Amino acid sequence: MSKYIMALDQGTTSSRAIIFDHSGNIVASLNKEFTQIYPNPGWVEHDPMEILDSQIEVAKAVLEKTGIKAEDIAAIGITNQRETTVVWDKNTGKPVYNAIVWQCRRTAPICDEIKNSGFDKEILKKTGLVVDAYFSGTKIKWILDNVEGAREKAENGDLYFGNIDSWLIWNLTGGKAHVTDYSNASRTMLFNIYELKWDKDILEYLDIPESMLPDVKPSSYVYGYTDKSIFGVEIPIAGCAGDQQAALFGQTCYDKGMAKNTYGTGCFMLMNTGERAVPSKNGLLTTIAWGIDDKVEYALEGSIFIAGAAIQWLRDELKIIDNSPQSEEYAQRVSDTNGVYVVPAFVGLGAPYWDMYARGAILGLTRGVKREHIIRATLESLAYQTRDVLEAMQDDSGIKLSALKVDGGASANNFLMQFQADILGVPVDRPTVIETTALGASYLAGIATGFWSGREEVAKNWGVDRHFEPNMNDETREKLYAGWKKAVERSMNWAD
Ligand SMILES: Nc1ncnc2c1ncn2[C@@H]1O[C@H](COP(=O)(O)OP(=O)(O)O)[C@@H](O)[C@H]1O
Numbered sequence: 447m448s449k450y451i452m453a454l455d456q457g458t459t460s461s462r463a464i465i466f467d468h469s470g471n472i473v474a475s476l477n478k479e480f481t482q483i484y485p486n487p488g489w490v491e492h493d494p495m496e497i498l499d500s501q502i503e504v505a506k507a508v509l510e511k512t513g514i515k516a517e518d519i520a521a522i523g524i525t526n527q528r529e530t531t532v533v534w535d536k537n538t539g540k541p542v543y544n545a546i547v548w549q550c551r552r553t554a555p556i557c558d559e560i561k562n563s564g565f566d567k568e569i570l571k572k573t574g575l576v577v578d579a580y581f582s583g584t585k586i587k588w589i590l591d592n593v594e595g596a597r598e599k600a601e602n603g604d605l606y607f608g609n610i611d612s613w614l615i616w617n618l619t620g621g622k623a624h625v626t627d628y629s630n631a632s633r634t635m636l637f638n639i640y641e642l643k644w645d646k647d648i649l650e651y652l653d654i655p656e657s658m659l660p661d662v663k664p665s666s667y668v669y670g671y672t673d674k675s676i677f678g679v680e681i682p683i684a685g686c687a688g689d690q691q692a693a694l695f696g697q698t699c700y701d702k703g704m705a706k707n708t709y710g711t712g713c714f715m716l717m718n719t720g721e722r723a724v725p726s727k728n729g730l731l732t733t734i735a736w737g738i739d740d741k742v743e744y745a746l747e748g749s750i751f752i753a754g755a756a757i758q759w760l761r762d763e764l765k766i767i768d769n770s771p772q773s774e775e776y777a778q779r780v781s782d783t784n785g786v787y788v789v790p791a792f793v794g795l796g797a798p799y800w801d802m803y804a805r806g807a808i809l810g811l812t813r814g815v816k817r818e819h820i821i822r823a824t825l826e827s828l829a830y831q832t833r834d835v836l837e838a839m840q841d842d843s844g845i846k847l848s849a850l851k852v853d854g855g856a857s858a859n860n861f862l863m864q865f866q867a868d869i870l871g872v873p874v875d876r877p878t879v880i881e882t883t884a885l886g887a888s889y890l891a892g893i894a895t896g897f898w899s900g901r902e903e904v905a906k907n908w909g910v911d912r913h914f915e916p917n918m919n920d921e922t923r924e925k926l927y928a929g930w931k932k933a934v935e936r937s938m939n940w941a942d
């Protein structure tokens with residue numbers, strides 16, 4: 447029997463390949479950052495070919511690095527930045543436009559039109575989503591309306607749409623499978639999460655031909671096999687889920703009421719609500735967690751658009767740190783932010799505010815403010831945003847969390863995790879494997895192929911690396927949080 451599972455984790459910042467063993471431990475991991483393209487303020491694009499090439503490159507390189515043979519990979523699990531939209535010509539395999547990234551705000555005017563017509567209420571009822579430029583539907587419409595010849599080709603049945611999962615699977619299978627899974631489909635704003643099918647009314651409203659859309663399959667399922675030309679052998683692609691749902695699976699949140707928060711480019715808190723879809727009264731999303739054996743389970747989600755990306759901004763644009771981990775050292779050189787708040791609303795605000803026109807702000811500047819304070823305030827903003835979402839989630843679900851399970855790149859930051867526990871007044875548990883996104887995709891693939899027997903078996907792999915206990919008095923906590931709420935208000939409704 448083959449000994450390993452390989453996860454391909456195609457994130458917003460980088461393409462990553464990780465090999466896991468049967469105990470859910472990382473045997474080897476490689477990742478490659480790729481180009482972020484900002485053609486206009488608030489617009490974000492990726493090159494789909496660069497995504498594909500970097501993903502295949504790291505997958506091959508991680509095998510080479512370990513000496514593990516492709517034959518020893520029992521299955522591949524795919525997980526991906528969600529909502530990001532690729533439209534390609536199915537005859538040539540060429541994208542007709544760059545991938546429009548989930549963070550991109552260009553379709554805000556289309557969303558305003560939908561809201562003005564009142565159709566947003568219908569969309570929320572059918573898809574569980576708040577109408578926002580975040581989701582794929584309006585991005586597809588933009589491509590069809592703005593790329594020369596695209597609409598005609600789409601109507602002739604020559605174009606395929608896919609999120610990054612579909613784009614990768616189609617290419618890895620040599621163009622044999624045009625598929626997605628329930629969790630990714632539920633983020634397009636085109637999928638009826640109750641009837642489990644593409645919604646004809648929404649497609650008609652947005653003028654999107656159904657022939658462009660992938661077939662929707664379970665998340666733990668053999669979608670196809672990698673073309674021999676890639677790894678020399680055919681490997682089953684047997685798991686697929688959007689990265690946040692995959693992280694929920696990797697954190698083994700299998701029971702109703704279990705939740706996790708992932709600190710990557712953005713920050714996403716998901717709570718398993720079981721077989722019942724829970725509508726939100728507080729600006730959260732209702733979404734599909736996964737589909738297994740044709741049974742679908744749901745989650746409540748709080749989506750924060752900018753988290754680790756704000757740390758990247760300190761590194762790449764302000765150039766006040768050399769690398770992301772260094773932010774921890776700088777933050778700890780000062781005892782507070784000197785009254786500064788950073789609101790990283792670079793691409794508007796997601797849950798619970800949903801303001802496409804909010805923009806980033808630094809408030810409370812005085813002459814004594816040093817870069818350490820700005821760095822600390824930026825890290826703290828991740829924790830404040832998480833509190834906004836946690837409060838909404840507890841209210842919607844009626845469940846008070848006894849501890850928050852965390853993961854993702856920025857959860858490695860001990861300062862941030864301690865401040866998170868302090869500002870929530872709730873303990874934070876960081877597991878031994880913080881690459882839970884990739885782990886979840888592996889579990890889905892391994893369960894489909896019999897590598898693992900099921901959830902009960904993989905749940906035994908979860909263990910705590912570090913527990914952060916809240917250590918802040920209530921008065922300080924509430925005073926700091928009140929300052930954050932004031933700062934957020936100032937950042938809202940800024941862009942024209
Ligand atoms: N020690 C750290 N402190 C703060 N932020 C970090 C740290 N390590 C990584 N990050 C941030 O986490 C993000 C990468 O996390 P990752 O889970 O790989 O994200 P993604 O899947 O979105 O590409 C980057 O935005 C990076 O700036």
Ligand SMILES: O=P(O)(O)OC[C@H](O)CO
Nearest residue numbers: 457458527528710711712
């Ligand atoms: O790339 P990440 O890990 O920040 O995740 C992006 C999300 O899937 C967007 O919804």
